[in-house]
Amino acid sequence: MNYTIAFPPGLSRFQPLPTILCYDDFDRGTNGWLDLKPNYRFEGFEPRKGPLDLTRWGPTMLSSATFAFPGTHGSMDGTYSLKLATRPVANPYEDIPAPGSLGHAIKRMAMHQPPGLLRFEMWYTYTPEQDRIGLGEKDIRAFGFLFDLQDGQYRYMPGVRYLNSVDGELVQRWQYCNADGVTDAEWEYGMEGWCKRGIDPQWFGRRYADGHTDGFKDVPDGAQHLCYNESDDKINWMYLRLTVDLEKRAYVEMQSGNRVFDLRGLGPTLVPGYANIEGLLNPMLWVETDTDRRVFLYVDSIVISMGPGEKA
Amino acid sequence: MRSFQTTVLERKTGIHGAFATEPFEAGWAAEAIYFVEAHELAGGPLHARAQISPDGIRWIDEGSACDLAGPGQAFVRVAHFGGWLRLALDAPDDSAGTALVTVHLALKS
Numbered sequence: 112m113n114y115t116i117a118f119p120p121g122l123s124r125f126q127p128l129p130t131i132l133c134y135d136d137f138d139r140g141t142n143g144w145l146d147l148k149p150n151y152r153f154e155g156f157e158p159r160k161g162p163l164d165l166t167r168w169g170p171t172m173l174s175s176a177t178f179a180f181p182g183t184h185g186s187m188d189g190t191y192s193l194k195l196a197t198r199p200v201a202n203p204y205e206d207i208p209a210p211g212s213l214g215h216a217i218k219r220m221a222m223h224q225p226p227g228l229l230r231f232e233m234w235y236t237y238t239p240e241q242d243r244i245g246l247g248e249k250d251i252r253a254f255g256f257l258f259d260l261q262d263g264q265y266r267y268m269p270g271v272r273y274l275n276s277v278d279g280e281l282v283q284r285w286q287y288c289n290a291d292g293v294t295d296a297e298w299e300y301g302m303e304g305w306c307k308r309g310i311d312p313q314w315f316g317r318r319y320a321d322g323h324t325d326g327f328k329d330v331p332d333g334a335q336h337l338c339y340n341e342s343d344d345k346i347n348w349m350y351l352r353l354t355v356d357l358e359k360r361a362y363v364e365m366q367s368g369n370r371v372f373d374l375r376g377l378g379p380t381l382v383p384g385y386a387n388i389e390g391l392l393n394p395m396l397w398v399e400t401d402t403d404r405r406v407f408l409y410v411d412s413i414v415i416s417m418g419p420g421e422k423a
Numbered sequence: 424m425r426s427f428q429t430t431v432l433e434r435k436t437g438i439h440g441a442f443a444t445e446p447f448e449a450g451w452a453a454e455a456i457y458f459v460e461a462h463e464l465a466g467g468p469l470h471a472r473a474q475i476s477p478d479g480i481r482w483i484d485e486g487s488a489c490d491l492a493g494p495g496q497a498f499v500r501v502a503h504f505g506g507w508l509r510l511a512l513d514a515p516d517d518s519a520g521t522a523l524v525t526v527h528l529a530l531k532s
């Protein structure tokens with residue numbers, strides 16, 4: 112069949128691979144992105160008990176980015192963006208994350224073509240709640256993106272996070288998900304059971320004073336200052352792209368702003384597949400606060416695309 | 424076709440005294456309902472009132488409210504609310520008082 116596709120102009124600021132799985136502009140609704148909640152499948156519809164309370168993460172919503180002094184900022188392309196929010200609560204960096212100290216958004220899909228390259232792109236920005244004077248940049252601990260993937264053999268979560276601040280000190284560097292060398296019991300804060308190392312690195316894995324965790328290692332040459340602006344109510348839309356190779360189960364490349372980081376040679380941690388989720392393809396975003404203050408990640412639009420693998 | 428979204432703001436949260444749900448941006452919606460379920464309630468009634476805000480930080484009572492005298496469900500219906508919404512809850516706050524609460528927010532354009 113011969114056909115012609117007219118792409119919407121908004122796609123020209125993305126670099127998609129040949130098959131566009133989704134182009135989610137949040138002026139058109141939530142497009143399937145929602146809060147991340149545990150599995151309510153036990154007696155009384157209770158989730159599995161663990162060392163972390165997974166039921167109180169902050170809510171995700173459609174935002175007009177409205178602030179007290181400038182009014183409505185709107186989004187990069189229209190009025191609405193997807194806003195991830197934390198509650199105003201945080202533990203010290205090296206402690207287990209406080210209930211509500213993160214906010215998430217997840218979309219749930221499944222594989223539909225042979226393994227090749229998989230790419231995530233978004234235009235986004237971040238800010239704390241403007242509930243106090245001054246500049247709140249240091250109150251944002253981190254934000255990140257990962258793919259939750261499972262093929263016929265392995266479950267794995269390749270992803271990156273921007274570690275912005277550790278206990279009030281700006282760090283501002285990129286890290287990638289990898290939990291090699293960690294046991295499953297160490298991973299879930301001493302509780303060995305259902306959860307395996309490398310899975311859900313945004314909240315599992317011990318955290319260390321230098322900023323790395325059991326699940327995050329520094330991207331080589333990954334220090335980067337992002338455009339934060341001069342006031343918590345002035346937001347600048349920025350670009351992030353991450354490409355992974357599903358055939359090699361490895362990282363390929365990331366781009367943040369105008370910098371490209373070669374991630375070839377690095378991999379996520381592979382663990383045996385979980386029951387019932389073969390073919391899983393779940394993109395997931397999160398934001399984490401560093402102190403007793405809500406912080407927000409705004410996402411104007413997202414493109415997820417697939418294509419053939421790189422030639423050897 | 425209208426847009427619709429339900430968000431679960433609290434699930435079986437134990438509250439004492441004054442409590443408020445997380446600030447929620449709802450500028451795209453024309454109508455909202457907060458569903459309030461008290462799984463447990465002892466030591467006094469539970470009062471819930473809708474609040475609106477210009478900026479998500481400073482809050483004003485909108486006027487819509489509901490009460491629960493014991494375990495059960497109630498709702499608060501709001502329209503013409505601007506861009507921000509939250510639900511203020513007044514629960515028993517003496518040492519014997521308990522309220523275990525789930526709050527859903529249903530929005531429709």
